[in-house]
Amino acid sequence: MLLIHSPVSKPGEPPPGLARLAFALKSNGVGCRVWDANLEGLLYLLERPVAASDTWSRRAAAHVTENLSALRSPTICESLDRYKRAVMDINRLVHKTGRKTGSHITLANYVDARFSPVRSKDLLRAARAFDENPFYPFFRNRLAELIGNDHPELIGFSVNFMSQAVCAFAMAGFVKKNWPDIQIIMGGGLVTSWMNIKGFMDPFYPVVDDLIGGPGEDALLSITGHTDTQAVSQAGVDYADFPLDAYLSPGRVIPYMTSRGCYWQKCRFCPEKFERTRYQVFDRPSIGFDLSRLRLETSPALIHFVDNALSPAFLNYIVNNPPGVRWYGFVRITRHLTDPDFVHGLKDSGCAMLKLGIESGVQDVLDSLNKGISIETVSRALRTIRAAGIAVYGYLLFGTPAETYEKARQTLAFTLAHADCIDFLNLAIFNLPVGSPEAEHLQTVDFYPGDLSLYREFAHPNGWNRNVARRFLEREFKRSAPIRGIIKKEPPFFTSNHAPFFKKLSVSNF
Ligand code: SF4
Incomplete structure (x- = not known):
């Protein structure tokens, strides 16, 4: 099983929901890998900034490595001005890359004028038009690699914020097109809220095979044949799969x-x-x-x-x-x-x-x-x-x-x-x-x-x-x-x- 935290949300810390799922699955003997595609995707964009004509973007591109390492160091907190400059420069690069593909990306948000995250039809279109997503060159290679190595039978997308929905559907669409036998599941806070909308009828089939509302631990364990667990009520997180030093924070x-x-x-x-x-x-x-x-x-x-x-x-x-x-x-x-x-x-x-x-x-x-x-x-x-x-x-x-x-x-x-x-x-x-x-x-x-x-x-x-x-x-x-x-x-x-x-x-x- 592969569990994915999709772009875009703040890349300052690993996602706790997936760490809980990883713990519940692994401690019941279910093989799973957790992938923070949000952090990796944003870093991917930062490593390949678009050529810019303005001074700010050129300066931001020239100092990106230095700014990233400054933002990961506690000493940056000694100067709020220095901190703000590093964050704004990093954000500038992400934003510029997004503009090239018609989307508005920041370190905390993703808005795409072509696909609204509050319209199921738009999300299904985002799934079909996966190659128009600004993260496509990144997730195309990484998903192929992860799927090629681990051969997951099921891929779960964690979608907690509206800013994650369009990219989650683009990735799901790419998986369905290339590996139609892999079962796709979506869960997380936003999916739970959708499922609470009066009259909500799952509109995402056949891109998404199943939606999970509320805590996913027991639901995922039950899909894998473990029906008598109480993982939902137990403490426990597993951060082993997360690159803890890569997050953009002045300390872990x-x-x-x-x-x-x-x-x-x-x-x-x-x-x-x-x-x-x-x-x-x-x-x-x-x-x-x-x-x-x-x-x-x-x-x-x-x-x-x-x-x-x-x-x-x-x-x-x-x-x-x-x-x-x-x-x-x-x-x-x-x-x-x-x-x-x-x-x-x-x-x-x-x-x-x-x-x-x-x-x-x-x-x-x-x-x-x-x-x-x-x-x-x-x-x-x-x-x-x-x-x-x-x-x-x-x-x-x-x-x-x-x-x-x-x-x-x-x-x-x-x-x-x-x-x-x-x-x-x-x-x-x-x-x-x-x-x-x-x-x-x-x-x-x-x-x-x-x-x-x-x-x-x-x-x-x-x-x-x-x-x-x-x-x-x-x-x-x-x-x-x-x-x-x-x-x-x-x-x-x-x-x-x-x-x-x-x-x-x-x-x-x-
Ligand atoms: S019920 Fe009140 S205290 Fe509880 S989460 Fe909502 S706003 Fe916060």
């Missing part, structure tokens, strides 16, 4: 998942709520064992916990069982984060950064989103985390149905009052998920026209529509000096994945 980052779903699962408009993903916690002693093993085997600079929200129970566990490596992850704001002893415990366990869904600075907006937090708790948590020396990556959401211009301005005031506690900021405009029951009470139209569209555009009850909210962000929110200062610190393209590298630790053992 090992992603790790301690649970599936979300322990809260109540935020209105969150897919975790209405897709009803079952919350599953992996066995804590196994996680501890696994983290120790990973520390010895992979020497990570950073562990990225990729859970939707690390629970207070897990945080308590990690305070008492520090992994011995710096770590970061998404945490729901709870009263635990207002307890200085608890937060210092997190810091001492190696916590470099917490990602926090603050969403709004207004209580009734938080209530309407069912966040289950009080704005006083948010304020106290931010101050406690700051005092402990942990970085905060805050997420704000504008244009939600309960928000108005006045309330958005209150969020601006709240952010300014806590600007010294927020290191990085993500500002997003609200998208209405297509399957959300709340969508029924709002007047909606297609966000992007297409049978695979996951969002709906809606007429805001108070006229606070996306374009108005966006204008507010550009003309008012981002203009104030403290917020400009926060935004300037954001690592381009890699954003939260690289942010913890820019927070110096004061704890001597990390």
Whole structure:
């Protein structure tokens, strides 16, 4: 079996979903190879930059080797300007190569005007027109090599983001054309969301033989004749097939998942709520064992916990069982984060950064989103985390149905009052998920026209529509000096994945 992580997503760390599948398959005796075609594909483009007439691209091409090795070195974090220059130069080359084939490629995205990832017909066309894909010269040779060496009976594509869909179908189309007997399967977060669209009828046959919604461990094991496994609920990852030193990060980052779903699962408009993903916690002693093993085997600079929200129970566990490596992850704001002893415990366990869904600075907006937090708790948590020396990556959401211009301005005031506690900021405009029951009470139209569209555009009850909210962000929110200062610190393209590298630790053992 060959499992493929298709282009394009951020090439900063190996994909955790495939590492879990590899572990489940190998530990049940199923032969499998995992291939990060995203990382390799982007490096392939970088090694063969198109001839450029502009000064920036020529400079970027001349320094590509130097920039790649700088980006893989921790010393680059000593200068944010040097880091930004290296990232922007590398991105410039990828972007230029894409333009030659009519696609817009960055280090974090792939957009192709010819093939929309929200239209199944376009994805099937991308599969037929595989030789028009900018990665075709790369995957043609590598797939032939991998298939020739391993003779896989099944190839699985992991598709988690819209930016991966078109290239995954192009690769699938190429395989089907040349090796029609190989079974093709697709899974991953995006495929799971497609399968949750009301009335979704698998439109991808005969390019894709089967789709897997949700966790793939037991489904793949069952396809290979292992029907009595419980791999889905067990901790374990296998990064042996991944070229850990080739990722573009100032240190090795090992992603790790301690649970599936979300322990809260109540935020209105969150897919975790209405897709009803079952919350599953992996066995804590196994996680501890696994983290120790990973520390010895992979020497990570950073562990990225990729859970939707690390629970207070897990945080308590990690305070008492520090992994011995710096770590970061998404945490729901709870009263635990207002307890200085608890937060210092997190810091001492190696916590470099917490990602926090603050969403709004207004209580009734938080209530309407069912966040289950009080704005006083948010304020106290931010101050406690700051005092402990942990970085905060805050997420704000504008244009939600309960928000108005006045309330958005209150969020601006709240952010300014806590600007010294927020290191990085993500500002997003609200998208209405297509399957959300709340969508029924709002007047909606297609966000992007297409049978695979996951969002709906809606007429805001108070006229606070996306374009108005966006204008507010550009003309008012981002203009104030403290917020400009926060935004300037954001690592381009890699954003939260690289942010913890820019927070110096004061704890001597990390
Ligand atoms: S805490 Fe996060 S993942 Fe959980 S329901 Fe809320 S938004 Fe969704």
